[in-house]
Amino acid sequence: MIKRNLLVMGLAVLLSACGFQLRGTGTTELTIKELDVSARNAYGETVTQLRQVLQGSGVKVYTGAPYKLVLTDEQEKQRILSYAGTGSSGEYQVTTVLNYEIRGDHDLQLKSDKIEVEKVFIHDASNLVGSDQEANTARAETRRELIQRMILRLQQITPAQLEAMQEMANNRAKADADALEAAKKAEAETPRQSPVEIPQQ
Structure with missing residues (x-):
């Protein structure tokens, strides 16, 4: 038993020395230290788990x-990849697409993108309970990978990049406001034609 434990510990040391880390156990240090996280489904599993991972990574998550x-x-x-026939097993693929935005001051959009993850699981028509478990496991793994990819994308964004994106968004908003104001002014200065009077017979 002792030899076995020593062997496991030795392998763990060797793997860590090579830079290997188990999924979910590595550090996820972010340069963004404050973030408001929301979703259309405010209490959904994805946004709830994402908040937890961000907070565990040292990010202060709060409204405002x-x-x-x-x-x-x-x-x-979800779609069928292959199916052997009635009463047989088949391969199913579950695909989840997550669209997201990063917004800054005045709720201006700074970035918009999406993440797509696919997982394959086996559906056995003769074992519906087991197939349901397989499907749920695939969905859970998909969600976990979505969150990991989101964290990786956030890791690549620096405060300086956010400030640059905010400046660009401010400039776009100002240009749009100026164009709207100019259009309103031009409309106000355009003489309006009097209605044409049709002579009575």
């Missing part, structure tokens, strides 16, 4: 933070 991560839409699709 300088930048906001908004999960605008999450869609799941």
